[in-house]
Amino acid sequence: xxxxxxxxxxxxxDVPQARLGWIMAAIQTLIYxxxxxxxxxxxxxxxxxxxxxxxVTVGTVGGLLAILSTMILTGLYVLLANRFTAR
Amino acid sequence: xxxxxxxxxxxxxxxxxxxxxxxxxxxxxxIGMFVGIVLVTLGITxxxxxxxxxxxxxxAAGGQISGFQNGIALAGDMISxxxxxxxxxxxxxxxxxxxxxxxxxxxxxxxxxxxxAERLRKLGxxxxxxxxxxxxxxxxxRIFTAxxxxxxxxxxxxxxxxxxxxxxxxxxxxxxxxxxxxxxALMICYVMFGGMVATTWVxxxxxxxxxxxxxxxxxxxxxxxxxDYNTLVARAIAVHPRHAAIMMPQxxxxxxxxxxxxxxxxxxxxxGLPHVLMxxxxxxxxxAARVSVFWAVMCQSGFFALIFVIGFGALAIIGGDxxxxxxxxxxxxxxxxxxxHLSHALGGDTLMGLVSAVAFATILAVVAGLTLxxxxxxxxxxxxxxxxxxxxxxxxxxxxxxxxxxxxGILSVLLGIAFQTQNVAYMISLAxxxxxxxxxxxxxxxLYWGGLTTRGAIAGGxxxxxxxxxxxxxxxxxxxxxxxxAAPIFPLDPPTIVTMPLAFLTAFVVSVMDxxxxxxxxxxxxx
Numbered sequence: 001x002x003x004x005x006x007x008x009x010x011x012x013x014d015v016p017q018a019r020l021g022w023i024m025a026a027i028q029t030l031i032y033x034x035x036x037x038x039x040x041x042x043x044x045x046x047x048x049x050x051x052x053x054x055x056v057t058v059g060t061v062g063g064l065l066a067i068l069s070t071m072i073l074t075g076l077y078v079l080l081a082n083r084f085t086a087r
Numbered sequence: 088x089x090x091x092x093x094x095x096x097x098x099x100x101x102x103x104x105x106x107x108x109x110x111x112x113x114x115x116x117x118i119g120m121f122v123g124i125v126l127v128t129l130g131i132t133x134x135x136x137x138x139x140x141x142x143x144x145x146x147a148a149g150g151q152i153s154g155f156q157n158g159i160a161l162a163g164d165m166i167s168x169x170x171x172x173x174x175x176x177x178x179x180x181x182x183x184x185x186x187x188x189x190x191x192x193x194x195x196x197x198x199x200x201x202x203x204a205e206r207l208r209k210l211g212x213x214x215x216x217x218x219x220x221x222x223x224x225x226x227x228x229r230i231f232t233a234x235x236x237x238x239x240x241x242x243x244x245x246x247x248x249x250x251x252x253x254x255x256x257x258x259x260x261x262x263x264x265x266x267x268x269x270x271x272a273l274m275i276c277y278v279m280f281g282g283m284v285a286t287t288w289v290x291x292x293x294x295x296x297x298x299x300x301x302x303x304x305x306x307x308x309x310x311x312x313x314x315d316y317n318t319l320v321a322r323a324i325a326v327h328p329r330h331a332a333i334m335m336p337q338x339x340x341x342x343x344x345x346x347x348x349x350x351x352x353x354x355x356x357x358x359g360l361p362h363v364l365m366x367x368x369x370x371x372x373x374x375a376a377r378v379s380v381f382w383a384v385m386c387q388s389g390f391f392a393l394i395f396v397i398g399f400g401a402l403a404i405i406g407g408d409x410x411x412x413x414x415x416x417x418x419x420x421x422x423x424x425x426x427x428h429l430s431h432a433l434g435g436d437t438l439m440g441l442v443s444a445v446a447f448a449t450i451l452a453v454v455a456g457l458t459l460x461x462x463x464x465x466x467x468x469x470x471x472x473x474x475x476x477x478x479x480x481x482x483x484x485x486x487x488x489x490x491x492x493x494x495x496g497i498l499s500v501l502l503g504i505a506f507q508t509q510n511v512a513y514m515i516s517l518a519x520x521x522x523x524x525x526x527x528x529x530x531x532x533x534l535y536w537g538g539l540t541t542r543g544a545i546a547g548g549x550x551x552x553x554x555x556x557x558x559x560x561x562x563x564x565x566x567x568x569x570x571x572x573a574a575p576i577f578p579l580d581p582p583t584i585v586t587m588p589l590a591f592l593t594a595f596v597v598s599v600m601d602x603x604x605x606x607x608x609x610x611x612x613x614x
Contacts, residue, residue: 018535021201028201029354032194036350039187039339047334055321057334060395063186067193067392074197074384078377081205085374 017081024077028070035066116440121259124292124448128277131288135281142481145282145488146213146463147368152287154375158382160287161366163294164456165196165357165387168250168423168449169515170394171297175429176422178398179406182333185398191353193391199358200380206534208367208376215364215526216468219533224541226473231548233468235525236361238552239518240461241499243362244454246514248503250423251450257420258427258443263507270454271500277455278462279492283369286455293452296445298386301393304426304442307433308400319396322403328416348584355587356519359527362460401429408432458495465491513564516581520559524551524586532594540598547594551586558582 039046039059046059143149152160170192178185211218216232248267255266277285312319327333339346357363367376405411405418411428413419418428427446431439466488471479479487525548532539532547559565561576579585 017205021205025198025201028194028197032190032350032354035190036339036346039336040343040346043335043339047331054317055324056317059183059334059336060186060320063190064392064395066190067388070193070197070384070388074200074381077197077201078381081377082374 016084020077020080020084024073028073031066031069035062038062114436114440116437117259117443118440120440120444121447124296124444124451125273127292128273128285128289128448128451131292132277132281132285135284135288138284140485142213142467142484144284145485146365146459146467148283148287150369150371152369154370154378155382156287156291157366157370157375157379159294159386160290160369161196161363161379161383162386162390163290163297163449163452164363164366165192165383166294166297166390166449167247167453168254168446170390171301171449172254172423172426172446174394175398175401176418176425178394179402179418179425180422181337182327182329182402183336184338186395187336187338188353189391189394189398191350192357193388194354195357196380196384196387198355199363200377200384203358203364203530203534204367204376204380205373207364207530208370208373210534211368213365213368213467214463215361215530216464216472219529219544220472222533223539223544227541227545229468229472231545232526232529233464235521235548235552236464236468237461238556239359239361239521239526240457240464240495241502242514242518242521243360244457244461244495244499245502245506246511246518247450247454247457248499249506249509249511251454252503252507253421254423254446254450257424258446264504267500267503270450271496271503273451274454274458275493275496277451278459278496279489282488283459286452286459287366287369289448289455290452293445293448294386296441296448298390300430300442300445301390301397303438304400304430304433305393305396307438308396308404308429311400311404311433316396319403320399323399323406326403326406342578344584345579348579348581351587352516352519352523352581352583355523355527355583357522359522359525359530360518361464361522361526362456364526364530365456365460365463397426397429401425404432405429454499458492458499461495462488462491465495510569513559513568513580516564517556517559520555520581520583520586521552523581523583524555524590525549528587528590528594532591532598538598539594540601542601543594543596543598546597547590547592550593551590554586554589555582558586 046057046062048058050056050058050061138144138149141149170189174185174189176185177188207215207218210221214232215236216229219228219232248270251270252263252266255261255270256263261269277289281288308319309316312322324330324333338349366379370376370379405425405428411419411432418425420428427439427442430442434441466484470487470491471484475483528551529544529548533544558577559580559582562578562582563575563580566572566575566577
């Protein structure tokens with residue numbers, strides 16, 4: 001059981017944006033983890049073309065979506081956290 | 088200070104064009120923009136120098152940088168010359184690998200946003216150690232954090248300096264030795280006279296140039312292929328000798344542990360890099376810290392998405408053009424020249440000049456940020472808070488940071504010269520591994536776990552730091568690639584998957600066993 005050792009600046013995990021931060025970090029890990037994980041577990045899935053005859057692969061689109069997800073998640077976090085602190 | 092700036096400009100005007108003329112093949116656009124960037128950044132420094140008189144101004148720009156400005160500067164910190172030039176080169180040589188790094192680096196910054204940025208701004212003043220010292224015993228934690236900061240900064244700085252010297256020689260025909268002295272003199276000048284104000288604005292100028300150049304190159308690449316990304320990728324696959332096999336990343340060809348360790352390092356490394364974390368002390372409040380990371384992620388992730396176009400574009404356009412290749416079919420001047428050649432193929436001397444100048448500005452901005460961070464660790468953590476405890480005045484602290492800046496600048500020039508012919512590729516990966524295994528675990532535990540004790544923090548941090556350095560030396564990057572042994576003693580590069588959990592575990596176990604500094608009031612009644 002964590003015991004608070006110092007009276008100053010105790011970490012406060014109960015504020016909503018702290019919980020929100022961990023949730024967002026978990027989602028981001030999941031997205032990036034699936035991108036890396038699919039390459040490791042099933043390379044054939046990631047190197048397959050997105051449609052027959054195309055050169056662009058599933059992995060390329062997956063990488064772009066993973067990058068896009070960083071923008072969406074950060075935007076969402078800032079929006080929600082600003083709302084929490086405004087209250 | 089006016090005199091020193093003049094001296095630097097003289098050094099510049101005396102050496103740059105003269106050297107360039109000797110080696111030939113250089114365009115006036117590149118030299119013009121190169122001189123332009125130096126003049127603009129020195130102008131910024133001159134303007135900032137009149138403000139950088141207090142410690143608050145020197146370390147944190149007086150907390151006066153707006154969220155948007157800080158966001159652009161932060162994106163600048165995250166996108167080093169390696170990202171602009173190295174990733175496209177990596178895509179040209181081994182295909183998808185470059186994109187793996189682009190995606191990994193892009194996922195790093197959101198973690199800083201979600202878990203670290205706001206609390207850091209709330210608790211800290213100038214350095215990461217300030218944050219840790221709010222709840223741990225000050226002297227030991229400051230000494231440890233300052234050492235970890237200096238180790239990360241020095242490895243990062245050497246890698247940048249060696250890269251800078253080689254790049255400037257290729258881009259502007261300036262001799263390696265002069266390039267080192269020039270970069271060293273400019274970075275000392277920015278940091279010593281302009282502190283964080285100048286460092287931030289140099290970073291903002293560079294980030295704006297970088298994004299503009301990135302967007303311009305991407306649009307020109309896409310225009311060449313009728314704005315059809317599939318045609319571009321098809322051409323890239325056709326050009327590369329391994330064809331469709333380039334769509335499978337080579338970095339994932341090793342063991343699963345290896346792939347996971349690399350993934351973890353890329354994703355989490357940024358959250359422990361002191362020069363990135365220090366940016367959050369420049370904004371007025373936590374809300375501005377949040378706004379700044381929003382803009383930083385937009386710019387940074389946007390840039391890494393452009394790598395998907397620039398990288399394949401470099402491969403598709405210059406990969407099949409003998410004018411840009413050497414006798415063996417590799418890129419003339421090495422992988423770092425891929426983006427530069429691409430800009431030449433797309434927009435002739437003018438665009439190539441712009442991209443070369445942007446690369447130069449990138450190097451300057453990144454080394455200035457690193458030097459400021461290292462100098463702060465010496466002057467604020469070691470000198471003012473430990474050696475001169477209670478006696479050091481603000482004036483003497485600033486003097487110490489200026490001395491530390493000169494010292495670090497000279498040291499990095501000397502090391503840059505010493506490591507000229509060495510393979511320094513491992514140094515960035517080492518800096519990331521140390522960051523993941525020492526500063527990051529301590530920060531996360533200090534910010535989120537009330538049970539962390541000073542002994543636990545020091546034990547965890549030391550184990551993580553020593554482990555990361557030792558296993559990198561025994562691993563493939565140093566044991567095999569530098570020392571030339573046949574097989575590594577430790578198989579993983581980077582070793583993060585071992586050292587980071589080890590650091591967390593050690594900090595946890597030692598903290599739980601350490602009963603010493605419990606104030607009576609904090610012991611729960613149940614015990």
